[in-house]
Amino acid sequence: MLQELTETRYGKHDYIFREGDPTEYFHIVKEGTVKCVKSTPEGKECTLKMLMPGDLFCCDAAAFDGASHPGSAQPMGDVSILRMKKKSYFEMLRRNPDAAMEVIKYLGNRLNEAQEKTKDLALDRADQRLASLLVDLAARNGIADPNGIRLTVRMTRQDMANMIGITTETTIRIMSKFKRDRLVSGTANRLLIRDLKGLKALASAS
Amino acid sequence: MLQELTETRYGKHDYIFREGDPTEYFHIVKEGTVKCVKSTPEGKECTLKMLMPGDLFCCDAAAFDGASHPGSAQPMGDVSILRMKKKSYFEMLRRNPDAAMEVIKYLGNRLNEAQEKTKDLALDRADQRLASLLVDLAARNGIADPNGIRLTVRMTRQDMANMIGITTETTIRIMSKFKRDRLVSGTANRLLIRDLKGLKALASAS
DNA sequence: CAATAAACATGACATATATCATGTTTATGA
DNA sequence: TCATAAACATGATATATGTCATGTTTATTG
Numbered sequence: 001m002l003q004e005l006t007e008t009r010y011g012k013h014d015y016i017f018r019e020g021d022p023t024e025y026f027h028i029v030k031e032g033t034v035k036c037v038k039s040t041p042e043g044k045e046c047t048l049k050m051l052m053p054g055d056l057f058c059c060d061a062a063a064f065d066g067a068s069h070p071g072s073a074q075p076m077g078d079v080s081i082l083r084m085k086k087k088s089y090f091e092m093l094r095r096n097p098d099a100a101m102e103v104i105k106y107l108g109n110r111l112n113e114a115q116e117k118t119k120d121l122a123l124d125r126a127d128q129r130l131a132s133l134l135v136d137l138a139a140r141n142g143i144a145d146p147n148g149i150r151l152t153v154r155m156t157r158q159d160m161a162n163m164i165g166i167t168t169e170t171t172i173r174i175m176s177k178f179k180r181d182r183l184v185s186g187t188a189n190r191l192l193i194r195d196l197k198g199l200k201a202l203a204s205a206s
Numbered sequence: 207m208l209q210e211l212t213e214t215r216y217g218k219h220d221y222i223f224r225e226g227d228p229t230e231y232f233h234i235v236k237e238g239t240v241k242c243v244k245s246t247p248e249g250k251e252c253t254l255k256m257l258m259p260g261d262l263f264c265c266d267a268a269a270f271d272g273a274s275h276p277g278s279a280q281p282m283g284d285v286s287i288l289r290m291k292k293k294s295y296f297e298m299l300r301r302n303p304d305a306a307m308e309v310i311k312y313l314g315n316r317l318n319e320a321q322e323k324t325k326d327l328a329l330d331r332a333d334q335r336l337a338s339l340l341v342d343l344a345a346r347n348g349i350a351d352p353n354g355i356r357l358t359v360r361m362t363r364q365d366m367a368n369m370i371g372i373t374t375e376t377t378i379r380i381m382s383k384f385k386r387d388r389l390v391s392g393t394a395n396r397l398l399i400r401d402l403k404g405l406k407a408l409a410s411a412s
Numbered sequence: 413c414a415a416t417a418a419a420c421a422t423g424a425c426a427t428a429t430a431t432c433a434t435g436t437t438t439a440t441g442a
Numbered sequence: 443t444c445a446t447a448a449a450c451a452t453g454a455t456a457t458a459t460g461t462c463a464t465g466t467t468t469a470t471t472g
Binding site for chain 1: 244246250252254270271272276277296299300301303304306307309310311312313314315316317318320321322323324325327328329370371
Binding site: 170173 | 428429430431432437438439
């Protein structure tokens with residue numbers, strides 16, 4: 001069975017798949033970070049989710065039902081992806097109730113997250129959403145550092161903007177303010193969360 | 207097995223459950239419309255989804271994983287709800303791979319929808335989001351009418367506002383403009399979509 | 413039916429965020 | 443290492459939407 005699982009490596013300029021491509025495979029992140037992106041005809045982009053090792057996606061697990069990917073998947077730097085034919089994966093789930101239940105719980109959890117994000121977009125200000133994003137990434141992608149929590153994924157201001165539905169300029173302005181307030185420091189290559197509590201306070205001030 | 211499925215009726219001032227309540231049951235809408243709502247400490251509300259007959263929710267199906275409801279469920283008018291103990295439901299799924307696969311597809315579909323909504327909130331203007339909402343409701347809740355499509359669910363401007371993350375006043379202003387442009391007519395009790403194509407054009411002008 | 417509350421409507425004004433422009437710093441790759 | 447592009451930064455201005463205030467119309471209920 002396991003020979004159906006193949007591994008592929010991608011670099012930051014590749015696409016793992018594009019919006020509209022047929023959903024032939026299930027994907028699992030083995031190493032690195034992958035972003036799920038939807039874009040408009042005019043080139044505006046919205047990043048739905050950053051996927052870390054262990055996450056499955058297709059794209060963004062949304063295509064368990066559906067014939068084509070509702071968004072594209074792009075690596076953030078070098079990544080390694082495991083792939084399995086959708087048909088094989090479904091057969092495996094059908095034969096393995098425990099695995100199916102795990103997937104149900106995983107999807108429930110993902111739906112939950114998506115709805116939390118909906119609420120943030122609908123009700124929070126830009127600075128609160130950015131603070132939420134940084135808190136979330138600190139937990140999922142951060143490693144301890146003498147001065148706080150360092151994010152291992154390389155994220156530009158533009159990447160952040162796309163994740164919270166604001167412009168790059170606004171993100172830069174808010175990040176500059178966060179820097180002045182000693183909440184964060186550094187830029188894409190070395191982003192450091194200096195005051196997690198402060199960011200959490202801002203994020204939940206809704 | 208079926209004796210575990212109980213039916214309850216609710217009126218528009220009831221709660222089916224509240225945010226934070228333990229998730230003891232799975233719910234299915236039998237009759238009527240239910241809204242899933244998240245609210246902030248200051249009383250701002252965000253409606254995540256309108257559930258129609260056949261939809262399952264817990265709340266909003268997001269609690270397949272999780273001990274407490276991430277949002278509350280409120281009837282829009284009179285509704286009838288079917289309920290089953292969460293434990294029984296999980297056991298049933300474990301024994302019935304076809305049902306489990308159906309749930310996986312359903313959740314994938316719901317996640318997909320949620321992400322589409324995220325994109326709309328992040329990238330579209332208020333009038334486009336309102337047009338999207340009306341198009342969606344026309345398909346899911348509308349019945350043919352000599353002058354267009356009539357919505358059977360009673361929805362105030364405030365209800366709509368909560369669904370798309372804008373204020374009641376802005377919703378009223380946009381609806382007034384839609385009325386002037388002959389796209390819609392009527393108020394909560396008798397909402398009529400007069401020009402579906404026009405609304406679709408507006409909605410997808412992103 | 414009258415009394416009351418909810419929904420709808422609209423103006424004046426405030427403000428968060430977008431847009432456009434321009435410059436500096438930092439990273440990248442030949 | 444130099445040349446080029448990407449990322450970061452910041453000001454000026456525009457604009458969509460929020461906020462507050464006030465009035466009318468439409469439902470609801472005793």
